[in-house]
Amino acid sequence: MGINGLLTVLKSIQKHTHLRQFAGQTIGVDAYGWLHRGTVGCAMELALDKPCTKYVEYAMHRVRMLIYFGVTPYLVFDGDNLPSKTATEVGRAKRREESKKRGLELYKASKISQAYPEFQKSIDVTPYMARQLIEELKKLDIQYVVSPYEADAQLAYLEKKGIINGILSEDSDLLVYGAKRLITKLDQHGDCIEISRSDFASCRDMTLAGFTDADFRLMAVLSGCDYLASINKIGLKTAHTYVRKYKCVEKIVHMLQFEQKFVVPNGYLERFYEAERTFLHHRVFCPLEKKLVFFTELEDGMKEEDMPYLGKDVSPAIAIGVACGDLDPMTKKQIAVNVAISSRSMPDLHRRRTVASANDLKPSKSIDNFFKPKRQPLAELDPNSLTPSPSQQRLLNMNRNASWEARPISSAPQLGRTASIMPGASQVRTGQSQSRERSSFLERAATLSTFQPPKRIRLCSDVDVSPSSKDDRSPFFVMKPEPSPSIRKRGKTKKARLSDIEVFSDDSVADIFQDMQDPEIGSVDTSTKPAVLPDTTGRSTSRASSPSATLVTEVCDTPIRQKIQIPQSGISQSTTAISVSADDDPGEFRDLFEVHVEHLNNLRNTFSYQRPEKQAAALKALSPANGTPQLPKETAPNQDGVPRLSQVVRRHAQSQHSASLHKTFGTLPSHQQTAALKSLGPSQSSAEKVKLGLAALDSATHSFMGQRPMTPLQQLGKRVLDTSRSSDCISHGGSRSDRPRTGSRVNQVLKVNVQGSEDLLVPKSEDERSEVSEIEDVEPVRRHVDLARFVFTTSA
DNA sequence: CGTTCCAACTCAT
DNA sequence: CTAGTTGGAACG
Numbered sequence: 001m002g003i004n005g006l007l008t009v010l011k012s013i014q015k016h017t018h019l020r021q022f023a024g025q026t027i028g029v030d031a032y033g034w035l036h037r038g039t040v041g042c043a044m045e046l047a048l049d050k051p052c053t054k055y056v057e058y059a060m061h062r063v064r065m066l067i068y069f070g071v072t073p074y075l076v077f078d079g080d081n082l083p084s085k086t087a088t089e090v091g092r093a094k095r096r097e098e099s100k101k102r103g104l105e106l107y108k109a110s111k112i113s114q115a116y117p118e119f120q121k122s123i124d125v126t127p128y129m130a131r132q133l134i135e136e137l138k139k140l141d142i143q144y145v146v147s148p149y150e151a152d153a154q155l156a157y158l159e160k161k162g163i164i165n166g167i168l169s170e171d172s173d174l175l176v177y178g179a180k181r182l183i184t185k186l187d188q189h190g191d192c193i194e195i196s197r198s199d200f201a202s203c204r205d206m207t208l209a210g211f212t213d214a215d216f217r218l219m220a221v222l223s224g225c226d227y228l229a230s231i232n233k234i235g236l237k238t239a240h241t242y243v244r245k246y247k248c249v250e251k252i253v254h255m256l257q258f259e260q261k262f263v264v265p266n267g268y269l270e271r272f273y274e275a276e277r278t279f280l281h282h283r284v285f286c287p288l289e290k291k292l293v294f295f296t297e298l299e300d301g302m303k304e305e306d307m308p309y310l311g312k313d314v315s316p317a318i319a320i321g322v323a324c325g326d327l328d329p330m331t332k333k334q335i336a337v338n339v340a341i342s343s344r345s346m347p348d349l350h351r352r353r354t355v356a357s358a359n360d361l362k363p364s365k366s367i368d369n370f371f372k373p374k375r376q377p378l379a380e381l382d383p384n385s386l387t388p389s390p391s392q393q394r395l396l397n398m399n400r401n402a403s404w405e406a407r408p409i410s411s412a413p414q415l416g417r418t419a420s421i422m423p424g425a426s427q428v429r430t431g432q433s434q435s436r437e438r439s440s441f442l443e444r445a446a447t448l449s450t451f452q453p454p455k456r457i458r459l460c461s462d463v464d465v466s467p468s469s470k471d472d473r474s475p476f477f478v479m480k481p482e483p484s485p486s487i488r489k490r491g492k493t494k495k496a497r498l499s500d501i502e503v504f505s506d507d508s509v510a511d512i513f514q515d516m517q518d519p520e521i522g523s524v525d526t527s528t529k530p531a532v533l534p535d536t537t538g539r540s541t542s543r544a545s546s547p548s549a550t551l552v553t554e555v556c557d558t559p560i561r562q563k564i565q566i567p568q569s570g571i572s573q574s575t576t577a578i579s580v581s582a583d584d585d586p587g588e589f590r591d592l593f594e595v596h597v598e599h600l601n602n603l604r605n606t607f608s609y610q611r612p613e614k615q616a617a618a619l620k621a622l623s624p625a626n627g628t629p630q631l632p633k634e635t636a637p638n639q640d641g642v643p644r645l646s647q648v649v650r651r652h653a654q655s656q657h658s659a660s661l662h663k664t665f666g667t668l669p670s671h672q673q674t675a676a677l678k679s680l681g682p683s684q685s686s687a688e689k690v691k692l693g694l695a696a697l698d699s700a701t702h703s704f705m706g707q708r709p710m711t712p713l714q715q716l717g718k719r720v721l722d723t724s725r726s727s728d729c730i731s732h733g734g735s736r737s738d739r740p741r742t743g744s745r746v747n748q749v750l751k752v753n754v755q756g757s758e759d760l761l762v763p764k765s766e767d768e769r770s771e772v773s774e775i776e777d778v779e780p781v782r783r784h785v786d787l788a789r790f791v792f793t794t795s796a
Numbered sequence: 797c798g799t800t801c802c803a804a805c806t807c808a809t
Numbered sequence: 810c811t812a813g814t815t816g817g818a819a820c821g
Binding site for chain 1: 810811812813814820821
């Protein structure tokens, strides 16, 4: 439920961004959200107890998307219900039961379409389903943890400890728990929204300047939260004004009691304290200490016996068992894994209907086959694939030692303990293999993110980044500082983006300058970058000097630039930038163009996140011996996954946007043609440019569609996972952002265009054109332009 | 008019 | 019914 209306009120500090911006970082994920969404697609099967693992596929698809964009996922699962929540939980279970009943009735009456929504409502994400996903995560050596209670608290804790660098969740509660960076609304393309705690001060719809974490929490709880319903007629706004005025609960409640408007229930204050402490001292699993700890340690005089609402403590052995997914977080009993792994079935332990169907499930076939071995723990891979700085080296060694120690000390005794707790339980695996798995789980779960933020935070010195010092920073330091004015880094912030209009690149400076034909660009770029100042709105609005103003003007008039890339070579990628004028716009033409770009974009994404096997299959389907693309047949529905991708491809082919582009152009009146040509390139021989530009598009399309030799693309297919993991793509190993990146995925800048100074630079040769790869940033580019307009109009 | 509250929709396939 | 969002009714 979260806090009603919180995200709406924080609109002004929501930054539209992309997963790409978090490359090299470890991002914690609220896994239940994904699982729940994944169940929508197979609600029917689940309700009818049919075998189904679509939800695992859905979640894994997202996991692969993160990896594709260089993000290291760290999945966090929900655990037991808090005592305070059991009442609502019972109610939910009841409603689910009713929905299922209704659904089944409708189903029996063959009213399938009416039954489906009922089934959807009846779905409960079970620990068993989480366990299935965990099994997949293990195969890819992806970090995860099952929280003792709420995943929100666990996520915030991991972030506090520096184990993760941000939190991917839809739940606004995270901010109440003190999350520093919340990423929400991730869509299938990787677009998402970032909310930073440090931007709170610049929120426009609500004055949060001077609000401490405690003030914020006070406001949130007053306005109504999961642990305490609000006083009638008190919403976020009212709570906010009272917190601003009186700051402390006692006073606020006291004042509220004087107002006739509000009725403060008996014992509200006491329940408020409980709710507040539930946020503050939530039990979490600490992967470093390998036991349950409080999110915030109890202060002197607080006794945990007095706070039953925090849930029970458990022994480290059980805590570890739950955390690694072996034990059901509620019953603390062994969770049955699928038949392929367990030698025996364990009917007595199946605590829910979905669990009871475990024996019928045969995910071993559908899933196991797809992830063949080639396991390589990230922790081992990273140090070898780059040269860490001394401080990073120290960090790595520290972690390595910690995990080595962990084995004899914590895992051996814990095994005996765990086994003795469940004397009757059939062992799924041998004790030794379980012990081994657990210690490797702990090793992974406790791995600190090696990502090094631009400045300030010293990850190497201490894992616990003191939270106190950062929140009261000056509003002018809310932005993460640029590491160096000359570097185009990943993790760009909205403010830094203006400069992106000049240069799209992931290259090192040297690469950029090498590629650059016009030296002027570099100077423009470097000189303007420092002029970008954060302002109170969290958006770039003001520029200090008059040259900036000039630039802003230019930016506004500068053609929209679109980056056209299609995956072709896994090693190097190049970019064709195609410019379309924002004004002087033959609308229809540009719209078509953008639609085309978007289609390619979708195509690329759909392809990129597929399992390598699926990609290979899709490629095979698209690339027959004769070289002509033979799109897969309409049917062949049950070939796992392949139809879906090929359908997309087919749809795209049928839409023939390239063709319609040409056609539309041909039918335009001549003055509009001229305008269109002009819009694609400001100067000479524009007709040629349009042809080249369109040819580039087509060639990109066609190469993806299989009309060109497929070898590089096939390579990519095989390499998607490897590439996105390896250091030449991502700064996994805690790379310093100004480290020269050798062999990086080069987004070659083919075009840098500041109005009036140079031309559209399309690939000159056939070779270059065939290298065109990957599409992205259609939306962001639009946003750039919007932003530029905004800057211009407000600074004038 | 601002605010709170509620019901319907989104998500996915 | 995971949570959020949106639109609209019902208040003061």
